[in-house]
Amino acid sequence: MDIFDTFLNAEVMRRSFPMLLKGLWITLQLGISSIIAGLLLGLALAMARLYAVAPLRFLTRVYIDIFRSIPLLVLLIIVYYALPFLGIRLSPFMSAMSALTLVSGAYTAEIFRAGIEAIPKGQFEASAALGLNGRQTMADVILPQAVRVVIPPLTNNSINVIKDTALASVVAMPDLLKQATQAQALSANPTPLIGAALIYLAFLWPLVALVSRMERRFAARRR
Amino acid sequence: MTFVSIRNLRKYYGPFEALKGIDLDVAKGEVVCVIGPSGSGKSTLIRCINRLEDFSDDSRISVDGIPVATGRALAKVRAEVGMVFQSFNLFPHLTVRENVMLAPRRVRSTSRADAARQADVLLDRVGIASQADKYPDHLSGGQQQRVAIARALAMEPQVMLFDEPTSALDPEMVGEVLDVMRDLARTGVTMIVVTHEMGFAAQVADRVIFMDGGQIVEQGPPAQVLSNPSEPRTRNFLSSVLNH
Numbered sequence A: 001m002d003i004f005d006t007f008l009n010a011e012v013m014r015r016s017f018p019m020l021l022k023g024l025w026i027t028l029q030l031g032i033s034s035i036i037a038g039l040l041l042g043l044a045l046a047m048a049r050l051y052a053v054a055p056l057r058f059l060t061r062v063y064i065d066i067f068r069s070i071p072l073l074v075l076l077i078i079v080y081y082a083l084p085f086l087g088i089r090l091s092p093f094m095s096a097m098s099a100l101t102l103v104s105g106a107y108t109a110e111i112f113r114a115g116i117e118a119i120p121k122g123q124f125e126a127s128a129a130l131g132l133n134g135r136q137t138m139a140d141v142i143l144p145q146a147v148r149v150v151i152p153p154l155t156n157n158s159i160n161v162i163k164d165t166a167l168a169s170v171v172a173m174p175d176l177l178k179q180a181t182q183a184q185a186l187s188a189n190p191t192p193l194i195g196a197a198l199i200y201l202a203f204l205w206p207l208v209a210l211v212s213r214m215e216r217r218f219a220a221r222r223r
Numbered sequence B: 001m002t003f004v005s006i007r008n009l010r011k012y013y014g015p016f017e018a019l020k021g022i023d024l025d026v027a028k029g030e031v032v033c034v035i036g037p038s039g040s041g042k043s044t045l046i047r048c049i050n051r052l053e054d055f056s057d058d059s060r061i062s063v064d065g066i067p068v069a070t071g072r073a074l075a076k077v078r079a080e081v082g083m084v085f086q087s088f089n090l091f092p093h094l095t096v097r098e099n100v101m102l103a104p105r106r107v108r109s110t111s112r113a114d115a116a117r118q119a120d121v122l123l124d125r126v127g128i129a130s131q132a133d134k135y136p137d138h139l140s141g142g143q144q145q146r147v148a149i150a151r152a153l154a155m156e157p158q159v160m161l162f163d164e165p166t167s168a169l170d171p172e173m174v175g176e177v178l179d180v181m182r183d184l185a186r187t188g189v190t191m192i193v194v195t196h197e198m199g200f201a202a203q204v205a206d207r208v209i210f211m212d213g214g215q216i217v218e219q220g221p222p223a224q225v226l227s228n229p230s231e232p233r234t235r236n237f238l239s240s241v242l243n244h
Ligand SMILES: Nc1ncnc2c1ncn2[C@@H]1O[C@H](COP(=O)(O)OP(=O)(O)O)[C@@H](O)[C@H]1O
Pocket: B013, B016, B018, B036, B037, B038, B039, B040, B041, B042, B043, B044, B045
C-alpha cells in the first residue's frame, strides 16, 4: 500500500477539511481569548508582585510559582472534572480558557516583571520628580519602554498557549485536534491528523520565525 | 523669606548614617551651590528635598511651607520642585518636545496644543528649538541635559535642584549647560546646585555650602568659602579640586 494513500490521502483530506476548519476556528477562539485574558491577568499580577503591600506581594508570588509548576493537563482536568463537585460547572470552552489563562497569566506576570525591572531606575526617578503618580509613570513612561523588551517572550508565550489549546480536546472541546481525531475515526485513515499537524505548523512556524528575528534585532540594538 | 527649610535631616542606609542632622534654610530666589568630596552626602541631601530618598521621621523638610511628607502633599511639593540629574534621565521613547510636554499634560491637564506651545518656548530658551522632533538618543550630551532642564521648567517650578548636571558631559559641552543655568539663575528661580564647577559656583552662587561626612562643614558667600575658607577640610578639598 502506498504511503501517500495512508497518510496524505487526497480524498480523505478533501472530505475532512471542513471539519478541520471548524476545529481550527475553535482553536483560534480559545487561543486568542486565553492569550488576551492571560495578558491582562499577567499585568495585574506583575503590578501586585512589584508594588502591592507585602502580604499581597507574597500571595502573588505563591500564585505565580504554583501555576508555573502545575502541569496544564492536570489543571484542566481539575477545572473540568473536580470543580463540579463544588458546584462550579464550566463549559468545556470556559474550562479550557480558565486553565490556559491561569497558567499563561503566571508566565506573563514574570515576563512583565522582568521587562519593568529592566528599565533604569532613573526613569522612575525622573517621573517622580516631575510629579507623575504611580499609574501615570507606568502608563506613560515605564510600560511603553518595557513593551519593546517583552514582545519576544510574550510572543513565545502566546505560541505556547496556542499549542496548549490542543489539550482542550480531553474535555470534549471540538478543537482542531479533536476534529482531526474524529475525522480519522470516521474515515479509518490518519490523513486528518497529518492535516491538523500541517495546520498547526502553518500558523505557528511563522510566529516562531518572527520571534527569532525580533530576538536577533533586539540583541543587535543592545550592542 | 525662607523657601526651603531643612531641620535635623538624618538619613540612614541600613546602619550607615549618610546625613547627620542637616539644618539648612534657602531663601526664595537664592542660588546655593553644594560642594564636597564624593560620598559626602550631597546627592542624598538634595534628593531628600523632593523625597526621592526617604528620611527619618524626626527630620523636617518643607518647601514653600508645605511639609515634604508622604502621600497627597508630596505630589504638590514635587510639582513645585524641578530636578536635573547627572545622567539626564530623558524618556527615550518620546521625542524632545514630548519629553517636555508629558508632565504638564498629565499633572496639570494642560491641553496638547498649549503644552506643545509651551515646550517650544522652553526649547527655544535652552537653545534646542530645532531638535524638538528628534529622539533623545540622537542628541549630544549637552543637548540632552538642556532638554532635561526644559522638561523640569515645564512644570514652572519654584525651586530647581541640580545634581552634578555637567559631570557626565564631555568638557566641550559643559559650557553650554552652565550658560543655560546662569540664565536661569537670573530669572529668580531658587536653585540648589551640587557641582564641581568652582568657576560657576564663584560666579553665580549667592552661597556656597561645603559638605563632608554627611554634615555641612562650612558655608557662606563664594568669596569667603572658595577663596578664604576657615575650615582645614574645606581647604584640603579645594586644593585637591584646583590641582586637578
Ligand atoms: N542606595 C544607597 N545604599 C547605601 N548607601 C548609599 C546609597 N546611596 C548613597 N549611599 C552612601 O551614602 C553616602 C552619601 O552618598 P551621596 O549622597 O551619593 O554622596 P555624594 O553625592 O556627595 O557623592 C555615600 O557614602 C554612599 O556610599
